[in-house]
Amino acid sequence: YGLTWAHLVEQLLGSLHLVLDSVYRDMETGLQTYSTPQESLHLKTFPGSDPAKTFVLSTRFSNLCGCLRQMLSQEFPSVVQVPVPDILADLFVCLFVCLFVCL
Numbered sequence: 001y002g003l004t005w006a007h008l009v010e011q012l013l014g015s016l017h018l019v020l021d022s023v024y025r026d027m028e029t030g031l032q033t034y035s036t037p038q039e040s041l042h043l044k045t046f047p048g049s050d051p052a053k054t055f056v057l058s059t060r061f062s063n064l065c066g067c068l069r070q071m072l073s074q075e076f077p078s079v080v081q082v083p084v085p086d087i088l089a090d091l092f093v094c095l096f097v098c099l100f101v102c103l
Contacts, residue, residue: 002078005071007039012068013086014040019061020093022046022053 018040046056072082 001076002080005076005080006083009068009071009083010086011039011041012064012071013083013090014038015043016061016064016068016090019057019064020090023057023061024093 043060046060047053068087
């Protein structure tokens with residue numbers, strides 16, 4: 001169970017990473033040193049133009065964060081290793097870009 005849980009979390013983080021890359025594609029964050037998960041969930045590609053692309057990306061980001069929140073908050077019958085550095089890396093990208101946009 002533990003390995004499957006860890007694999008699913010890695011795929012969720014990989015999918016979140018892809019969404020963040022698509023949302024902030026044209027913005028310079030200065031955080032190019034964060035790790036990149038190797039796998040992602042097999043989700044449909046997003047539309048190429050706005051407003052559909054923005055809607056799909058924001059909805060997907062919200063849903064993926066909700067899934068990750070549920071996985072991290074629920075009790076699990078065995079010991080699992082939570083990939084804290086990868087979670088924090090995606091969080092820092094979000095926060096840094098939000099701060100950059102607000103300034």
